[in-house]
Amino acid sequence: MSPVTWNQPNREAPDVFDVVIIGGGIVGCAVARELTAFDLTVALVEARADIGDVTSKSNTAILHTGFDATPGSLESRLVRRGYELLSRYSTVTGIPVERTGALLVAWTDEERDALPKLADKAYKNGYEHAELVDAQEVYRREPHLGPGALGGLAIPDESIICSWTSALAYVTEAVGRGLHLLLDRSVTGLDASGPVTEISTTRGQVHARWVVNAAGHGADVIDQFLGYDRFTVVPRKGELIVFDKCARRLVNSIVLPVPSSRGKGVLVSPTIYGNVMLGPTSENIHDRSDTSTTPAGLSFLKSKGQQIMPTLLDEEVTATYAGLRASTEHDDFVLDSDPLTRYILLGGIRSTGLTASMALGEHVVELMKNAGEVLRVSEQLPDAPRMPSIGQASLRPFENAELIARDPEYGRIVCFCERVSRGEIRDALESAVPPTDLDGLRRRTRALMGRCQGFYCGAEVQALLNDGVHARGTSL
Amino acid sequence: MTPQTCGVLVIGGGPSGLTAAANLAAQCRVVVLERESAAGGIPRHSDHTGYGLRDLRRVMSGPEYARVLVERAVAAGAEIRTESMMTSWVDDHTVAVTSPQGRYEISAPAIILATGARERPRSARLVAGDRPAGVFTTGSLQNLVHLHHGSPGSKALVVGTELVSWSAVLTLREAGCETVAMITERDRPESYAAFHHGAKVGLSTPVSTMTKVRRILGRDRVEAVEVEDVATGALRTINCDTVVFTADWIPDNELARLAHIDMAAGSGGPQVDTMLRTSRPGLFAIGNLVHPVDTADVCALDGRHVATAVRDFLAQRSTPGQSVSIVVQAPLRWISPSVMRVGDGAPARRKFLFWTDEYRPVARLTATQGHAVIGRITLPWPAAPGRVLRVPSALLARADFSAGPITVALT
Numbered sequence: 001m002s003p004v005t006w007n008q009p010n011r012e013a014p015d016v017f018d019v020v021i022i023g024g025g026i027v028g029c030a031v032a033r034e035l036t037a038f039d040l041t042v043a044l045v046e047a048r049a050d051i052g053d054v055t056s057k058s059n060t061a062i063l064h065t066g067f068d069a070t071p072g073s074l075e076s077r078l079v080r081r082g083y084e085l086l087s088r089y090s091t092v093t094g095i096p097v098e099r100t101g102a103l104l105v106a107w108t109d110e111e112r113d114a115l116p117k118l119a120d121k122a123y124k125n126g127y128e129h130a131e132l133v134d135a136q137e138v139y140r141r142e143p144h145l146g147p148g149a150l151g152g153l154a155i156p157d158e159s160i161i162c163s164w165t166s167a168l169a170y171v172t173e174a175v176g177r178g179l180h181l182l183l184d185r186s187v188t189g190l191d192a193s194g195p196v197t198e199i200s201t202t203r204g205q206v207h208a209r210w211v212v213n214a215a216g217h218g219a220d221v222i223d224q225f226l227g228y229d230r231f232t233v234v235p236r237k238g239e240l241i242v243f244d245k246c247a248r249r250l251v252n253s254i255v256l257p258v259p260s261s262r263g264k265g266v267l268v269s270p271t272i273y274g275n276v277m278l279g280p281t282s283e284n285i286h287d288r289s290d291t292s293t294t295p296a297g298l299s300f301l302k303s304k305g306q307q308i309m310p311t312l313l314d315e316e317v318t319a320t321y322a323g324l325r326a327s328t329e330h331d332d333f334v335l336d337s338d339p340l341t342r343y344i345l346l347g348g349i350r351s352t353g354l355t356a357s358m359a360l361g362e363h364v365v366e367l368m369k370n371a372g373e374v375l376r377v378s379e380q381l382p383d384a385p386r387m388p389s390i391g392q393a394s395l396r397p398f399e400n401a402e403l404i405a406r407d408p409e410y411g412r413i414v415c416f417c418e419r420v421s422r423g424e425i426r427d428a429l430e431s432a433v434p435p436t437d438l439d440g441l442r443r444r445t446r447a448l449m450g451r452c453q454g455f456y457c458g459a460e461v462q463a464l465l466n467d468g469v470h471a472r473g474t475s476l
Numbered sequence: 477m478t479p480q481t482c483g484v485l486v487i488g489g490g491p492s493g494l495t496a497a498a499n500l501a502a503q504c505r506v507v508v509l510e511r512e513s514a515a516g517g518i519p520r521h522s523d524h525t526g527y528g529l530r531d532l533r534r535v536m537s538g539p540e541y542a543r544v545l546v547e548r549a550v551a552a553g554a555e556i557r558t559e560s561m562m563t564s565w566v567d568d569h570t571v572a573v574t575s576p577q578g579r580y581e582i583s584a585p586a587i588i589l590a591t592g593a594r595e596r597p598r599s600a601r602l603v604a605g606d607r608p609a610g611v612f613t614t615g616s617l618q619n620l621v622h623l624h625h626g627s628p629g630s631k632a633l634v635v636g637t638e639l640v641s642w643s644a645v646l647t648l649r650e651a652g653c654e655t656v657a658m659i660t661e662r663d664r665p666e667s668y669a670a671f672h673h674g675a676k677v678g679l680s681t682p683v684s685t686m687t688k689v690r691r692i693l694g695r696d697r698v699e700a701v702e703v704e705d706v707a708t709g710a711l712r713t714i715n716c717d718t719v720v721f722t723a724d725w726i727p728d729n730e731l732a733r734l735a736h737i738d739m740a741a742g743s744g745g746p747q748v749d750t751m752l753r754t755s756r757p758g759l760f761a762i763g764n765l766v767h768p769v770d771t772a773d774v775c776a777l778d779g780r781h782v783a784t785a786v787r788d789f790l791a792q793r794s795t796p797g798q799s800v801s802i803v804v805q806a807p808l809r810w811i812s813p814s815v816m817r818v819g820d821g822a823p824a825r826r827k828f829l830f831w832t833d834e835y836r837p838v839a840r841l842t843a844t845q846g847h848a849v850i851g852r853i854t855l856p857w858p859a860a861p862g863r864v865l866r867v868p869s870a871l872l873a874r875a876d877f878s879a880g881p882i883t884v885a886l887t
Contacts, residue, residue, distance in 0.1 A: 241602075246733055293604040295690055302602075316726065319599045321607065398563060399572070401477070401579035408576035413561050416511050419574070438609075451730075453597035455615040456512070459624040 013180055016196050017043045020208035022187050022222055024051035026163060026357045027349055028214035029170035034361030036177035038375045043180040043208070044171070045187060045201060047218070050440045051433065052167035055216055056354070057443060058291065058323030060240070060280060061272060063087065063097060063159040064355040067122035067130055068259060073332045076125050079352050082359035086166065087159075089358060092384050093169045095162055096272045096391025102158035102254035103133075103141055105149050107307070111258040112150045118258070119153055129156050144250040146310050158254055162272045162391055163354045164443045168433065169387050170357070175432045176382045182206070183436075187215070190225040192341040210342040210373075212364055217288045217326045219334075219347040231334050231347055235288050235324040238280025239297035241305070244451050245392075247276040247315035255308065266304040268312065273418070273446060274392030275318055278305045284327070291322045318451050325350050335363065339371030385432075388424060390446050397421050414464070415457045417450020425461065429468030441465050477581050479570050482507040482555075484786060485584035487562050487571070487731060490517020491772040492763025493590030494545040495531065495779025497554035500786055506554040507582065509573060511561035515549075516542025517592060519772050521615065523622045524646055530773035530825075531780070541772065565734055569758060586786050589735075589746065589754075589761040590779070591728040593768035595640070598692070598721050605691035610698035614644040614722045621651045629718035633701050634658045634681075635689055636722035637665035638862035640769075644720045645681060656716050659687040661706055662861060664835055692719060723862060725768035735759060741803065742810030743768060743831070749815035750823040750869075751785035752778060753796060758789060767812040767829045770864040774825070781824035794819070800845075800877050805885040807834035818877050822869040830865040832886060842887045843871055845879045859886055 019035050021028045024046030032044045048054065063086060066079035090097045106112040115132055122130040131154045138152040139145060175181055182201075189200040190211065199206045215222045220233045248270055257265035269277050281297045298320060305313050327350060328334060334347035344367050346360055353360070369375060389396055397403055397410040398419040404411035409423035428435060428444040435441040438448070438461070447461045448454045454461075483504025486493045494515060497506045514520060519527050519538035527541035528534055536544070549556060560575040570583040595613040610629050612620070620626040632648050634641050637660040645655045658665075658681050665683055684703070690711060691702040700715045727745040738755040740747040745766040746754045754761050762782050763775035788794045797818030804811050809831040813823050830841075839859035843851040851871040859865045875882055 246730060289695075292606045292691070295604045298602050298604050316596075317600045317602055320602060320604070398561075398574045399579060404574070404576075404579050408578075411574050411576040411578060412559055413511060413574055416561060419561070419563060421574075451600070452594050452615075453599055453613075455594045455597060455613050456619070458612075458616045459620040459626060462626070463624055 013043070014041045016207040016209060017041045017180070018208070019043070019210040019212060020045060020199055020206055021212040021214055022199070023214035023216055023218070024048070024171065024181075024183070025054060025214065025216050026052060026056040026167045026170075027216070027346055027353050027360050028212070029167045029174065030357035030361040031212055031214055031346070031364050032174040032179050033170040034358070034365055036174045036179050037377055037381060039378050040375070041180070042174070042178070043182055043206060044174070045182045045185060045199065045206065047184070047186040049184045049436045051171050051183075052164055052443070055324055055326060056167050057164055058321050059163055059351045059354060060267065060269065060277065061161055061163040061354070062254060062269065063161040064352055065127045065155060065157045066125050066352070066355070067127040067155050068118065069125050069352070070331060071121060071124035074335055075333050075352055075356070078333065078356040078359040078363065080126055081362070082356035085358035085362070086161070086355060089169070089384070090161065090166070094387045094389060094394070095165045095169050096389070096394060097159050097161045098270070098272060098391070098393050099157065099159045100253045100270055101154060101156040102256050103138065104153040104155070104256045104258055105138055105145065106151045106258050107148055109150070114258050115151060115153045122155070127155070127157070130154065131156070142252060142255060144309050144311050145255070146307050160254065160270060160272045161354070165387050165390065166354065166357070168444065169385060172385045172387075172432050176385065177378065181433065187222060190222065192226055192343060197341065197343070210344070210368065212344045212346065214346045216349070217324060219326065219345070220328075223345055223347065226341070226343060231328045231330060233288070233326045233328055233348070234284050235290075236327045237283045237285050237290065237322050237324055239293045239301065239322045240277055240279030240320065241298065241301050241317055242271065242319040242321075243276040243278065243312060244316040244318050245274045247312055248274050250309060250312055251276050266301065266308070268305070268308050272391045273449070276312060276315075278312065280323070288324065291324060293320050293322050297322070316451060319449070319453070337367040337371065342371065344368070388427065388444065397424055414460055415447040415450060417452050418446040420445045420447040422464070425464050426468070429465070429472070434468070434472065435465070436469065438462060438465055479566070479581035479583040481583045483584060483790065484586045484588065485509070485571065485582060486588045486590055488517070488590035488592060488763070489515030489556055489558070490590060490592050490763060490775065491519060491541075491545055492775040492779040493517075493588065494549045495776040496588050496590065496762060496782050496786075497549040497556070497779075498545070498552040499780050499783035501549065501553035503787060504790065507584070508549065508554055508556045509560045509562050510556060510558045513559055515546050515556050515558060517772070518615070521618045521622055522643060523618070524643065527772055530771075531776040532773070545776065562731060568756060586758050586760065586789055588782060588786065589732055589759065589765055590763045591731060591765050593725045593727045593764040595722060596724040596726055598719070600726070601721065601724065603689050603692060605702070606694055608692065608694040608696055608698050610694070610718045611692065612718065612720045614640050614647070614720060617644055617720055618647050621647050627651050628653045629698070629716070630654065631656045631716040632718035632720055633714050633716045634720045634722060636660060636724070636862075637683055638723040641722040644722050648718070648720070653718060655681045657682050657684060657714055659684045659689070659703060661686065661688045662835070725764070727765045727768045729765065732761060732765065740766070740810060740812065740814050743812060745812070747815060748813045749796070749799065749817050750813050750820050751817070752782040752813065752824070753785055760786060767864060770829060778824050784821070798877050800875055800880070800882060802872070802882045802884060804830065805883060807832050808884065808886050809833055811884060816872065816875055816877070826869045827866045828869055828871065830859070830867060830884070832859045832865055833861055835860050836886055839865055839867075840887050841867060841871060841884055843882055843884045845876055845882050848879070850874045850876070850882065
């Protein structure tokens, strides 16, 4: 049975793909973009009905310099390289990025004493712009911090980014280059004993010469299908509180705690959309699909926020959510390849995977070349896509007089809180990788993500989605 | 960009903004900016009766009331621009607007903020749990049912027992959804009158007091809600597929905050004096933006009241006099208006509006300035959480404008 690419009815699938990528998160999408640049037939298999629907949509969305990675680790190297690649790619595609910088703040003598070591670590990670600052400078940079800061370490190149738009840009470009996007099907088994690998899914079989496992929380299960037993994913839940845009004036940069043995701790950060984020918690759980928030988690965050920035808690809360990091028993990314069965594992990719994503794409190409695969760059690749402008720092359609004059639909605001126009909703519904449900539309446009959470526009946005899905003649 | 100009710019086309426009359009060019596709505000979404009593002296449905207010404003000569949203301030008298007709700036010597209030949604109340479909506020529910003819679910839990909560119950019933329970964290339902109201329309909904929502359960669709007994901490689960968060009002105060005007303590709205002036000359604020929330007709009467001060401002007839501020003591949460000035008249409807967080069977208020008691009043009705307490302005008639802030307490 040949695979059905339900959202790409006109694209004929080969009997055997050169590469099948399992997992449509930020990493899988980046790999897909990288590989479709070559003369290869590539498919991406994703269990959910949309890309980036698990970890990639709910992380802290920081573009890391890698200053605090373990020097010499894969993660250190790939985060550093990925930072360069994604910074460049974001300017080409319009992925929202703001170079706010980060400030590690020491609240105890022990933490203050740890700062020089962190500066040294940053240097060993190839990051040379870390700067130790005293308490006075900490308060000059972040006047709304609570009392008791003793000193800090400034990391001027840490940035905030739209993680969601990053994944969408990758996959949009990949689809333009010929990617077969096979959504809404879980992989149920792998058989690499024959000349090509047989991939069983909930919607039939797919065959591939190469398989890339970028399955995130399912990466260990996929790995086990091939007989390996080398790591276990332990979902680590992180709960977050997002404050109203009125709070944005309180925070200038990403305010980080000094990392301890107990983890990276709770941060206060501006978001790319102009809100302020407080979190995450860190709790190992068993259920790989449990993204609920907890009374204990939210009250812990409130008490933390009270210490870090008391005035923040006077502001309204816009949203709370929880994300799961795919942590493993290993300290580093778990990357491997088997040239014999043409299988590549990208496992244990934690929150730094967003920054490292494009470097992981390059890494896959290297591994394939090392295995003797001859890769030829495709001729006539389409231009990289221009992504919707949903970050607060760039010119949004609602404030773009020229755009509205050309197309009044951009002046017709549907979501008042986030100022999302009907034109943007239309564009999302007509895009190369359209949303299939309300959450997908929310992520693509920011509609319903604001302070009223749908008080005014919930029903109207749902109606527009229904019309759009209906017009496309597809549904799940 | 050269800004357009008008005499009075009204931000928000609900009951207060439309009434202000109707009362000012004879004197000067009035433009109302309404971000929705039709003016009328919240009543437009509330398809039940009870509107218009205090301002129009007759009772009608929400949508009909909205229509009448729009007609009156238009008949008076006001220009109502729908799908037109003010997004930011350009300067003290100029705002930036987005509309299908274009992105433009418009200036006016007098600007009236009438942006209203909304209910806090689930997330703003920090309710934990899953994030399934089926979670509403009264506003989003009525929008779905009345304007889009959608259906919520079949079994609902309503959080809150205020007047608006009963409005949600009515909407649910109309949409074929049974309300399995109403809950409130307080020791008694906020809306004593609503029970009367509820009984009248034949609603028999179990109400649990001292109960708060702890977690929402259900991955895709609401399956149940875990609630906690506030006194004992005991947990129980209520099975339902719909949750409606009602009341818990917050003014739509973003544009007011962006104006960097003084904000009132407690209400979240801008601080206004009895003539509804904010702290910035030429900027006025009315309706539920300054008293979240009172009924639509009371908001409309703010619109009538503010017209005097706007006219005086435009004619440069008077400069606002020395002021004294009014603060409240718990359990009172806020007073509106919260500034009095020498030479000004009484507030709208000769009433100060209060919000209380505790129930008192008889509302007894005392106003002091320093150590001096300047007024006392006992009202023949209770002070109840969840509804505005309207107090005759005589309470503060003896204010001394040189004696510092006035404090009002519920005694």
